[in-house]
Amino acid sequence: MSGHMTPEEFRRYGKQVIDWIADYQQGIESYPVQARVRPGEVLAGLPEHPPERGEGFEGILADLDRVIMPGVTHWQHPGFFAYFPANASGPAILGDLLSAGLGVQGMLWATGPACTELETRVADWLAELLDLPGRFRGNGVIQDSASSACLVAILAALHRAGGGEAAREGITRRHTLYISSQTHSSLEKAARIAGIGSAGVRVVDVDPRTLAMDPAHLDALLSEDRAAGMLPVMVCATVGTTSTTAVDPVAAIGEVCRRHGVWLHVDAAYAGVAAVCPEMRWINDGLDGHADSYATDPHKWLLTNFDCSLLWTADRAPMIGALSILPEYLRNQATSSGEVIDYRDWQIPLGRRFRALKLWSVIRWYGAEGLREHIRTGVRLARDLASWIGADPGFELLDHHPFGLVCFRPRWEGLDDGEADEATLRLMERLNASGDLYLTHTKVGGRVLLRMAIGAPATGDRHVRAAWDRIREETDKGPAW
Amino acid sequence: MSGHMTPEEFRRYGKQVIDWIADYQQGIESYPVQARVRPGEVLAGLPEHPPERGEGFEGILADLDRVIMPGVTHWQHPGFFAYFPANASGPAILGDLLSAGLGVQGMLWATGPACTELETRVADWLAELLDLPGRFRGNGVIQDSASSACLVAILAALHRAGGGEAAREGITRRHTLYISSQTHSSLEKAARIAGIGSAGVRVVDVDPRTLAMDPAHLDALLSEDRAAGMLPVMVCATVGTTSTTAVDPVAAIGEVCRRHGVWLHVDAAYAGVAAVCPEMRWINDGLDGHADSYATDPHKWLLTNFDCSLLWTADRAPMIGALSILPEYLRNQATSSGEVIDYRDWQIPLGRRFRALKLWSVIRWYGAEGLREHIRTGVRLARDLASWIGADPGFELLDHHPFGLVCFRPRWEGLDDGEADEATLRLMERLNASGDLYLTHTKVGGRVLLRMAIGAPATGDRHVRAAWDRIREETDKGPAW
Incomplete structure (x- = not known):
């Protein structure tokens, strides 16, 4: 049993796994929503050493029920009201399964033309479904999460603000990033990763009643920082904060950003997808005017298994400038032709899965x-x-x-x-x-x-x-x- | 057909997808290895607008064959010899399918105790299978790719080198990173992302015959840079370079790193997994002495679908120091107790899938x-x-x-x-x-x-x-x- 799983074995075990998942979906209400295990309990139920000899898939499914399931917190349970939802759905699971079955690594157009072009198309479909501004069309990409999307946005903004200096010389002066007390913690994390540091993060006041960012205070901070010799890099406005789904005034913030020449990233990780409904399109207010990048997560509330976070940029050039390096072993005719998108330059890692299949499904x-x-x-x-x-x-x-x-x-x-x-x-x-x-x-x-x-x-x-x-x-x- | 897929529908369509994949595996040799489509051809075959009404899964499978497959480059084809392999295997596909079916988001121990503890266990299993040094046990984590693993290593190294200054203040002085001309491009990309910039990347000479890094030149560069007021952050040694699978002399490099007090990251993305064979354990030479972090990718040559890159650190504290931020909405008893691992602090994004299931399978x-x-x-x-x-x-x-x-x-x-x-x-x-x-x-x-x-x-x-x-x-x- 130590050889490769044959297609016939895959058929047999695969159908067992499909039945297992369907049974899980049908019986999910019988589980406690939150796992009841104590720290270390699952670990203690797993053998300390890996097996010398391989075994059939039945043993894996049996241990899944016996050891793993008591330690699972059920995100798909109808009683799961924690954090934000992380919607799984049948079509998304099957789209992901097709991606795993194909085993395509789509870092370059050449290594997966369909992986690249289906992603461009479904990003456009989603932009249309959400009625996003036309300048985002053709400029969407699937990231693993809104955290990574905001990091990519910061790197693009740094590139634009300093004319590419950051990529060449690194961070050589004080840069600043503007958020509010309600902004997701991933923005401060991204500032740390990008070398701006927590000290470069400016916290703009919020209206104490609505918890929305105050554009006048943002304006004042930007002026102060410029006067003090700082280089403002990016403002992050949030549509639907994690704490309470507060909505920042994107139009007014965008106007401030325009005047100061600062990149505006709009983080609509949770709430953005609600714009599929015309009556919710008010959440797009201000995007038309001035927003350089926009992110929303189908993997939260739009029925697409984690991970599937969409990032759009109005101008892809600074992002590619910040993230592209072309060694000899990645050179190819399609890339040289300039006719194709190589999504590796639109993200932090090099490799990428065929995630567009699940959003398409x-x-x-x-x-x-x-x-x-x-x-x-x-x-x-x-x-x-x-x-x-x-x-x-x-x-x-x-x-x-x-x-x-x-x-x-x-x-x-x-x-x-x-x-x-x-x-x-x-x-x-x-x-x-x-x-x-x-x-x-x-x-x-x-x-x-x-x-x-x-x-x-x-x-x-x-x-x-x-x-x-x-x-x-x-x-x-x-x-x- | 616009409602949720019922468990019974999931059973039916799921088995169709399993059969589709098994048929694909059986017939894969009938495809040309590299897709023959021209740029834009797949895109042109896809409707410009998203559908207003939902449809059955049969249409998706039909278009998969009709529009998508001609644009797929077949990484699992027996004639695929490009780049490095990206092994898919039956048990990995089914482990990933279980992960999608459960829909767990394991950012915190509390949001997926089994997701966290199975990962700790399988990382230890792999460390044992590869005979890695004991100090890596309990300190392994699954990343999406070796690119992200080296970025995390750089951030941890920055944190240690500057006593946490980078996270607080950002990059405020010149930092340097040491690679060779043969090191993967993701290291320079990571240096850019982390604010060190391309200018902070020092290229150490290689032996022109073996293409292995020259420890004496590394030693000289480190001394020069220290004398010039630079802060050396990390050296990356490679076991199995992307270009030609050259192997850097890790023991000698480690000795130089020890003397200069610099973090040593060993990138064995492709070749590291070969150490499952005792006769290949020579590739671990020098890890015992001084290596602060080590990465290898089961998703390349060890039968585990992309993404599954393992990163081990000898001391997890600087990594967590660099990457941890705890907002109120993520606080919970288990985290406060200090008894558990929250893997969100071991990676760039916040969210994470239950990837341990596929490596376990x-x-x-x-x-x-x-x-x-x-x-x-x-x-x-x-x-x-x-x-x-x-x-x-x-x-x-x-x-x-x-x-x-x-x-x-x-x-x-x-x-x-x-x-x-x-x-x-x-x-x-x-x-x-x-x-x-x-x-x-x-x-x-x-x-x-x-x-x-x-x-x-x-x-x-x-x-x-x-x-x-x-x-x-x-x-x-x-x-x-």
Whole structure:
């Protein structure tokens, strides 16, 4: 059993795996949402040494059930409301399976013409579905995540700001990056990676009510920094922040960026895909004016298995200038002709999978109307939940919930702020430990809020209702820690 | 047809896709290795606009055959000898399928305990299979590629060299990175990304015969740069270069690094996995002494679908220091306890797939003896090919071919060097255009060499023999351009 799996064996085991996944989908509600294992428990269930002799696939599937599954947190469970959703869907899984079966490595056009051109096409399809500005057409690329997308944007912005100096000479002066307190942590991480450092990250004020970036403060910071000899590189505006789905005023921020000649990256990782629905297109406000790059993740709320993050740039040249190096062993006629895209120059790593297949499968299976239906279901369920919370005097609701995320907390009458926050965290831990649902938290104005993010494909009315019932029931037991 | 794919539909379509892949595996030799499409041809075959209504999966499979397949370059074809192999295998494809089916996002231990702990275990298994030094145990992580692994190593090295200054303040002085002319281009790309810039990259001399880095020149450069006020960050030694699989003297380089207090990263992306065979363990020489990080890619020659690159560090602290940022919405009890690994801090992006499943499937299916058999087959086939080339007076052979790569060129009697190089490139283009095999080239000492990299699981004696016959037959037609 130590040889290659034959096509006939692959047929047999492959169908077993397909059945295993279909059974998992059908029975997913029987699992606790969050894994109940203690640290080290899965590790202890796995042999310390690798096997000397190979074995059949049956043993792997048996150990999957016995050792691995108790340690799995079920992101596809209808009771998964933590973080943001990471939608898997049948067509995406099968698109990914085709990609694995073909085993294409599409670093260059020449190493996978279809891998490259299907990606260009589906990126354009998605741009059209979201009604993004025309200057992004032909300039989309699939990244592994919005973190990598923002790093690529920073590198392109650095290249443009310094006329290519950063790639040649490295960072030789103080550069600055502009975010708000609500911006995703991946922006600071990217600033560190790119050699700008945490000290180069400027935190722009937010409106304390909407948590949206203040363009006037951004303007002032940019002027100050320029006067102090800094080189401003990029501003990141967010459409749908991770903490509370706050929306920065992209049009006003873009106008500031235009005046200062600074790159504007719009991070719409979670919320951007909602623009498949015409009634949600307000989230694109300002993109028409001045946005140099835009990112949104079909792998969050648009039914495409992780990883599938889309990045568009208005001008691909600075990105390619920052990231392209051509050694002899990668030279080829197609690249020399200048007629093709080599996506290796649009990303951090060299190698790349045929990820376009899964997005293609998703868009074709669902069609525009199916994608809209999925987003509308999430928005409607969130609105229902918010209405129940708003109507309950025992709870406080964050009034902003245009997408699938609802933030709230019990009032805990009689407790001071610190005690109430502690009680809220303990409540969350009890709920999560119950296995019935999985929530995460954030802090706004120093106070703890629960986050309930709706959007898993399996989540329907009864799951949201049941979750709310459990939250009230557990809250009614009173604060405990 | 715009709704979610039901588990029953998934069962039906999933089995169709499994059959499609098994048929592809069985019929792969009927395809030309390299796609024959012209730039834009696949794009033109795809609808310009996304569909309004969804459709069944049959249409997707039909268009896969009709539009996509003519544009696929077949990396799994037994006649694929270009670049390095990117092995797919049945157990890896099914492990990846399970990962897609579970849809787990393992950024934190808490979001996927099994995703994290299986990864720790299989990284240890691989370290044991390769007989890596004990200090790497427990410190392995799966990256998407060796490019990302070397970027993470540089960031960790920067952190250690400057006591964390880079993360805080950014790059504020001149840093240097040491490679050779044979080092992979991803190192210079990583230096650019990290803010060191191309100007900070020092190219150490190589022995003109072996193409191995000269430790004495490295020593001299390090001393000069220190004296000139530079901060040396990292040396990258390569075991099995991309151009010709040259092997740097890791022990001697490590001794220089130790004396200068500089981080040593060993890039064994392609060749490192060969150490599953005891007779190949000489490639680990010097790792025992001083190597701070080590990377090798099971997705090249070890039967695990792209992406699966392993990175080990001797001390994880500087890497985590460089890459960890903890916003409120990612805080959780397990992270606070300090008892768990959060792999998000060991990589560039935040999100991550359950990639350990495919490596686990591969190691269990093949066992140590199956993995050894696969490597030995590649080494043996390369040795056979080299012996035929060496015995043919019309060809010149690069004498170094300890792995699966053989480099050679026709002698082209009567042509000067420039004409001969041109003739070699044209020969390669004719061979690649024939669809029978796919080769790439490199340059050594300014002269063009053909690279024939053996190692696809499907490649056997008859394919290597047939390729060599085709090369001779085409060469016998004489130079033409």
